[in-house]
Amino acid sequence: QWRRWSEDVIPSMKSFYLTYLRKSLFLRHEVQLPLPLCESGCDLRRIVVCCVGMNGIHSLELDMCHCCPAAQQLLARRFFPCAPIAPSLAVSLPLLALVHEIFVRMPPNMSAWCEAYEAALHSRGHTIVAKVSFYCSIPVYLFIIYRKASGGVQCSLPLVCGAGTCS
DSSP: OHHHIIIIIHHHHHHHHHHHHHHTTTTTSOOOOOOOOOSSOOOOEEEEEEEEETTEEEEEEEEEOSSSOHHHHHHHTTEEESSSSSOSEEEEHHHHHHHHHHHHTSOOOHHHHHHHHHHHHHHTTOOOOOSSOGGGHHHHHHHHHHHHHTTTOOOOOOOOSOTTTOO
């Protein structure tokens, strides 16, 4: 799975991510990027993604194919997928940026923070119905942040979701 993220998904998301950062003035403003459109007449697969953001949770239906991967469609909508191909959960870029700032300033305890955030959402009546935890998107997002900051130098950030945990 880490190979799929690092060799396929992250490179395909790079231009969408950088475009979004530029147009949103580094997440200061919410912008809508044009959604990728299938130009090959592929068979579409519909998925429902639980999207977690600063203002709560909502579901989003995506029609994905090889030309229009879910990851790019989610990034165009300001969300980062928790799985490389058919995510059932996505987290907003501003929320991931907040998590990044918190983790830079505290001893590392990613699982405790994620469990606390999921419990806080649950106590407010939100339910995350997804195959994976919010915890799965953070290492990949941090990998992208550190890689961008290092000028593209290879980084060996381990994937903390165990094999079989993320789909």
